[in-house]
Amino acid sequence: MTEQAMTESAMKEQRNDVLKCTALAKSFDEGPQELKILKDVNLHVSPSERIAIVGASGSGKTTLLQLLAGLDQPSSGEVLVCGHALAHMKDREQNRLRNQHLGFVYQFHHLLPEFTALENVSMPLLLRKGMSLKAVRQQSKQMLELVGMSHRVKHKPAELSGGERQRVAIARALVTQPDLVFMDEPTGNLDPNTASRIHELMTDLSRELTTSFIVVTHDMAFAEQMDKTCLLEDGSLVLS
Numbered sequence: 446m447t448e449q450a451m452t453e454s455a456m457k458e459q460r461n462d463v464l465k466c467t468a469l470a471k472s473f474d475e476g477p478q479e480l481k482i483l484k485d486v487n488l489h490v491s492p493s494e495r496i497a498i499v500g501a502s503g504s505g506k507t508t509l510l511q512l513l514a515g516l517d518q519p520s521s522g523e524v525l526v527c528g529h530a531l532a533h534m535k536d537r538e539q540n541r542l543r544n545q546h547l548g549f550v551y552q553f554h555h556l557l558p559e560f561t562a563l564e565n566v567s568m569p570l571l572l573r574k575g576m577s578l579k580a581v582r583q584q585s586k587q588m589l590e591l592v593g594m595s596h597r598v599k600h601k602p603a604e605l606s607g608g609e610r611q612r613v614a615i616a617r618a619l620v621t622q623p624d625l626v627f628m629d630e631p632t633g634n635l636d637p638n639t640a641s642r643i644h645e646l647m648t649d650l651s652r653e654l655t656t657s658f659i660v661v662t663h664d665m666a667f668a669e670q671m672d673k674t675c676l677l678e679d680g681s682l683v684l685s
């Protein structure tokens with residue numbers, strides 16, 4: 446490859462990055478002293494790439510995901526989501542960017558208790574507006590089917606098991622066909638058998654959909670199935 450072709454291909458790759466962060470740092474004020482949680486985090490995520498983040502409890506994994514999603518502000522450094530610098534966007538623009546490009550799954554499902562599984566999954570599409578109710582229902586039902594929950598569409602979260610709730614939460618995260626899904630210990634609250642079934646589901650889904658995943662996990666066997674595993678240690682991410 447000529448040097449020019451190489452530069453062009455590097456530039457193309459950069460443009461296509463689903464997420465990129467450079468020299469990301471975050472400190473919290475703890476009285477007189479400053480708590481430096483993240484010091485120099487660099488990461489880029491390509492389309493369909495699946496990345497596991499591992500690290501000790503308290504090492505800053507949740508803080509990092511919050512920064513990458515624009516839900517908290519870094520002390521310094523930059524985050525680009527699909528080429529857009531979060532720091533330069535107004536709240537409303539950030540919300541739209543999140544709704545269009547990102548999905549989230551947390552340790553606890555965060556489903557709305559008074560709504561059914563189908564209604565919960567429909568929510569991100571309803572927030573988008575401009576889609577007919579019929580289309581919203583159809584797309585949401587399809588996603589529930591994909592996660593193996595089509596027999597529970599009318600159940601409310603309290604009427605579902607822990608594993609079933611996480612399946613619904615995954616369907617909700619994926620229903621908008623996001624470019625990137627963040628998962629923060631999505632199986633941390635489940636028994637090992639249920640957790641491994643959810644891991645299988647996530648592996649299948651990431652193969653089927655062209656979605657990138659960043660998953661915080663303690664499960665090394667699952668982390669090894671991802672494309673890349675990064676260890677968050679002493680405020681930086683290192684490939685492990």
Ligand SMILES: Nc1ncnc2c1ncn2[C@@H]1O[C@H](COP(=O)(O)OP(=O)(O)O)[C@@H](O)[C@H]1O
Nearest residue numbers: 473480482500501502503504505506507508509
């Ligand atoms: N808003 C905050 N104010 C002060 N300290 C915080 C805040 N959020 C997190 N921390 C501290 O930052 C560290 C990393 O937290 P967290 O990102 O939740 O770790 P992890 O998800 O890896 O367990 C912890 O020591 C935590 O107490």
Ligand SMILES: [Mg+2]
Nearest residue numbers: 506507508629
């Ligand atoms: Mg955490």
